[in-house]
Structure formats: structure tokens, C-alpha cells
Amino acid sequence: MKTILNILSLIGLALTIIPSILLLTDSLKAGQVTLLMTIGMVLWFVARTLRENLFRPTEVSTHAVEHDTPHTL
């Protein structure tokens, strides 16, 4: 399951960036790019959220909650 979710999330990221590269090489049309990017977005958020919730142990991170000043720029 974890491997499947990892693969799906990677496909989501690929669908986010590759269509715009293919647009530059005239291999895709603008409408197809927006559609594929939308699919990629849904895939990434669903797969990644499931993966985080199901498999990632709670850990202390060095993210903004611990910062005195969150990175906002």
C-alpha cells in the first residue's frame, strides 16, 4: 500500500510538471496541460495525505511551528 501511494504521488508530481514541458515542445495543447495538471494535483494531494496519515510516525520537525519567525517570504 505504501509503495502504491508513493508511486501515485510521484505520478501526481509528474503530471504537474511534465505537461508544461511538453507544451513548450508543442507536444500538447494548453487545454490538455490544464487538465493533466488538475489530475496531477488531485492525485498528489490524495495519495500524499493518505500516505502521511497511514504510514508516517508522528515526529518533531524543524518546521515553522518551532520557528520564532515563520518563513513567509
Add this chain to the structure above:
Amino acid sequence: MSTEDQTQTSASSGEYENEPVPKNALKGGNKFWGMYAGEHAAGTEFMIGPLFLLNGVSLQNIVLGLLVGNLLAVLSWRYLCAPIATRARLTLYNHLERIAGKGLVKIYNLANGILFCFLAGAMITVSATAVGIPFDMPMPSLGDWLPNSTSFVLIVLGVGAVIAVVASLGYETVAKFANIASPWMVLVFLACGLVALKQLGVSDMSGLEKVWSESILVAQDGSAESTMGFWSVMFFAWFCNAAMHVGMADLSVFRFAKKASYGWASSAGMYVGHFMAWIAAALMLAAQIKTTGDTNPVPGPMANNVVGLAGIICVIVAGWTTANPTIYRAGLAFQAMIPGSSRFWATLAAGIIATIAGIFPAFAWKLLTFVGLYGTILAPMGAVIFFDWYFHRKGDAANLLNAAPAKSFNLAVLFAWLIPVGIAVYFIQAQGIKAWYFPLPCWLACGILFLIFSGKQKPTAAQ
């Protein structure tokens, strides 16, 4: 809660807010590279890139200025902030308390909180421009300093209310969501830039330079007047995060680093967020100008114009995940000012202030000046830490950790901070000099004044 209790609580939660981070809690380099890359692709990037274009920055100046300015920012993290962080291993506030005293740190904290509210307000405006698209909301234009329509006000209030309530309820969930969203957001920025290039119809650098210059001409009604050159871009890129590197806020991050060389990880944030994302956002505006003739740097429609729904969602998420920690942190600052007050209500108050600020598009349009002012006000406190560390503590953490507690309100620090900042604010507001030129002179002046004023009150060892 006693100091001892607080220390135990912070240690058990793994945050070590009141003590040096122990060796067993240190983290590997990958954490820092990932964190910086993700956190510097934020909602503000959608505004900053387009504002460069509208200020008439040439393509050559934007590329060179960002390359050099970001390098100087990385060097500031690596050689000013990280070495102190990895030896003292304290948060900014704990470190500053030992020098300036708790009372003065509260004042600094409050200044931080107020500035955060206005920054969060600009991000609420950014998110609202994307949320408003399906409602056919009239977008504010660059000339609008006040809200331009009732629907804009209602959408800002709605977005602000959600962000304020979520921030008040806690931070954990949004922090997790932000972590999930950041790799995707970085790629959306890149995709936006690539699609914008296609819309501009350029195939080489000379073509891009021509289109860029034409966009400036259209945006400035044919005048092509540049109000920002190489030095402006360089200083802005160097000091837009002045509070974090020379201002030492990222002591709180690098105290977990095994080595000071982890400071190089900041280059991921600078060259992904403050180079690629800014240029991509600027290209989005250029593409919008070419395809629609609209020169308004409104993030929602700009992103929608290039990549559609993914772009709209990216603007909302970027604005939200930027505004949320900012409001949360401002709430903590306000809570610290009123002993016994509830974090929920303090954060909600910060959220309400940010939402009211968000109703006024001027805060978003003036983001470059605001960011410069933010660095000018906050960064000099980092000079106090830097000069104290090398001149009073001789670079030895034991001299800091074993010193007697500072007075509650160290006047030497207060005046060293206020005098240069006061002069700078006068020049920025009354003389109209660009704000991003001031963090460096203020930082140096503050450090030197601190050494002069504190000459006779060097720290003593605890008994």
C-alpha cells in the same frame, strides 16, 4: 509555571525552547534542504515577481540582481546565523532574553507580531483573488488602495475568518498540510513559468528580452521608466529575509543542525523560491499583459490564465499556508504581552487585524516596501546577538549559558535598536528612499551602538 517546569515541558515536547538543544535531538542535513526549499515558495512570491516587472526592472537586472542578492543571503545564513546557532543552540528569543532581558524581548516580539499581521493581511488578499474567480468578483487594480467592491470585502472577510479560526484552533494540521503541499507548489510555480513562456511565444533570450521590455512599456503606459535597477534588486533579494539571517530568527532552525555548514541549505529556498518562483511569477504577468492587456498583478487571475484550476488552488494554498503560521506567531506575540491571556483569543485577535488589513489591497501592492521595512525594523536585533557573541562572549557558548540573567530591560539594547531604526523609518517615510537599502546600515549601526552603550555593563558569570 516556574522556569524549571517550563524547561522540562519544552524538553519533553522536543522543542527545547528554554535550553540548548542536546546532541541526541540534532537533525540531519536533508531536513534543512527540504524545509528551506518548501518554505520559500510561498504566497508572497506570486506578488514579488510581478512587482519587479511593474517597477520596470530589466531582464538582465532581475537575473543578475537575484543571482547576487540570493548568494549574499545564503552567505549570511551560512556565516552569520548558522555558526552561532550551532554553538549556542538556543532559540532567537531565548538567546536575546539572555542579552536584552525579558521585558525588551516582549517589545521586540510585539513589533514582530504587528508586522506579521500586515504580512498575513497581504496574503489573505492574495488568496481572495483566487477564491473570487468563480464568483466573478471585480479584481482590485494597482491603483486601488481601498477595497474596490462589496464582493471583494465579503470574500476577504470569509477567507480571513477561515484562516483566523483555523490558526486559533492550533497549528499542527495546517503545518502538516503545508508540508504536503510544498513540493507540489514548487512544481506549479515552475509549470506556470514554462506555460507563460509558451504564451509569450519566445524561443530565445533576445526574444524574451524584447517581450519583457514591451510588457514594461504597456504596464507603465509607454514610459518604460525603471524605478528599480540592479542594486535595488540585489539589496531586496539579500534583505527580504533579513529578519531570518542577519536578524538571527533562524537561530531557532539551525540550533537543530549538526554542523554550521547546513547553512548552505538556505540556497534551496533562495534559488527555488526567490529566483525561479519570482521569475516565473513575473513571466505570468508578462503573459497576462500579452494575452489580455491586463497589467494588474492579481495572483488568482494570473495563475488561472496560465495553468487553470491547479494555478488557482496553488494561489489559495500558498496564501493560506503563508498567512496561517504568520497569524499563529502573531497570536503568540500578543499572548506574551498579556500574562494569563488565552492563546485562542490572542490568535483570533491577530487574525481579525490581518483580515482587516487584507481588505485594503494597498498592503499587497506595497509588498516590496513593506518587506524592506520589516527587515529594517527586525534585523538589527540580530546585530546585538552577533556583536555580543563575538565581542562579549568571545564565541564561547559557556560564556552565554553561564552568565547571570540579563536585566529585564536592557537600555543599551533598546537604544542601539531604536536609534538607527528610527532614523531609517524617517528616511523611508519622509524622504521616500527605498526601504531595502536600510537593513544593512541599521544592522551595522545597531551592533556598533550596542558595543558602545554596553561597554561598561559586560555580562558577568552566574554565581
